[in-house]
Amino acid sequence: MSPFLPGELAVDNVRTLAPYVPGKPIEELERELGITNIIKLASNENPFGPSPQAIEAMQRALADSWLYPDGSGHLLKQKLASKLGVVPNQITLGNGSNDALVLLAEAFLKPGVEAVYSQYAFAVYPIAIQATGAKGVMVPALPPDSQMPLGHDLPAMARAINERTRVVFIANPNNPTGTWVDAAPLEAFIAAVPRHVMVALDEAYFEYTGGLALQNGIEWLARFPNLVVFRTFSKAYGLAGVRVGFAVSHASVADMLNRVRQAFNVSCVALAGAAAALDDPAHVAAAVRVAVAERTRVSALLKQAGTRVIPSAGNFLLLHAGANARERFEQLLRKGIIVRPVTNYQLPEHLRVTLGTVEQNDRFLRAWL
């Protein structure tokens, strides 16, 4: 008789979910290979970390950690609102922007409705959609030989929207591809989306735009009431470990997201760290400058050596590693360099590499070329 697995009693749409596959932690590789001096270029983290002011604020916040945090996130929302040119009740704070994306799915999706996303789009979208019982509609990405290989095909995504659609997810730029959609076609796309569909515009890597033609989606909120823009402190602000991100939307949408949000979803440490990080824009700008310059330098060197590199507007590059991508990943591991396989995205011949410090990138290049 097969053993009783109570987990099997979970609802169908959860039992059939493929779980998110995270990057390999440094400690795990240390344990497995008994080596040190490992670099992790696997989760698009910012190697320069948070501002020293944010670290100090988080240390101070620890003394108050016996108290529940401010569930309204008053101070952080005030600061964000004035920086972004919105009002605080347009902002929903999340335990990372992942949390805010899930809140949108919970508030707007249910069995019988649909949500549209692109092939190779960030893996959290199909998970968040399926967990609600809604149907995820994946639209084939642009072909590898197009100008924006593996990127979102906006006209095809527009065609996939119907009367059952409630949300369309756009990652700009997208992870794991790094690809983006230019401001003009994105604006035309959003303008044509029917009013019964929310546009979830995920700008987790917004700060790394560099000189590329990406739009600041927040500037469009006044014109498009069905738009929701997602940002995070995990990348350019270097706060991935404390978990804080947010959505900016029409106030009536934020009201709905706040109804499904756990009252204390952002910790006191995260609230303090994020608020203090906003006071040190020079720290963020310095990290972004390195990542943008390294994006150009590292991709040029890889291309010179014959590696196909997908265009990127993020702090990472997607490389075509070929049929032996898994072997190359393991070779890198043995040299203490953790990059990210993307087999879970049905891209078994690619690897994603986060841009680290110049020294870390040089170490990766020496191991790769």
Ligand SMILES: Cc1ncc(COP(=O)(O)O)c(C=O)c1O
């Ligand atoms: C496109 C995109 N959106 C959202 C996130 C979620 O980040 P976080 O929950 O740390 O804000 C990530 C993280 O890798 C991402 O790549």
